[in-house]
Amino acid sequence: MRELKFRAWNGREYIYSFTDDGKDRLGWFFSNTHGMNKEQYIGIKDENNHYIYEGDITSSGEVVWICDENLSEFIGWHIKDHWRPESRYVSVLGYSHLKVIGNIHQNPELVTK
Numbered sequence: 001m002r003e004l005k006f007r008a009w010n011g012r013e014y015i016y017s018f019t020d021d022g023k024d025r026l027g028w029f030f031s032n033t034h035g036m037n038k039e040q041y042i043g044i045k046d047e048n049n050h051y052i053y054e055g056d057i058t059s060s061g062e063v064v065w066i067c068d069e070n071l072s073e074f075i076g077w078h079i080k081d082h083w084r085p086e087s088r089y090v091s092v093l094g095y096s097h098l099k100v101i102g103n104i105h106q107n108p109e110l111v112t113k
Contacts, residue, residue, distance in 0.1 A: 005041035
């Protein structure tokens with residue numbers, strides 16, 4: 001089962017649903033981030049051991065989004081360029097070479113157009 005971790009963008013910085021020492025604070029998080037854009041951890045880390053969240057931009061210039069469609073035959077996540085309608089589904093199995101280089105809030109210029 002994937003760890004439930006979230007972050008919220010408040011217009012200046014991210015607020016996380018866990019503390020630096022790993023303690024869960026989901027109740028506090030959802031009570032204090034009402035109306036903010038929330039992004040979920042996709043369940044894997046990048047090649048530098050950083051958590052990958054929705055809205056992260058990979059070294060290929062694509063934006064990561066969690067797949068919210070019911071694809072019972074597929075175990076993975078949805079990667080989509082924010083400004084293009086086409087997207088692809090990527091398996092989480094053996095996908096450790098991803099590298100997060102930014103996110104859509106702080107680095108929109110990094111998204112491949």
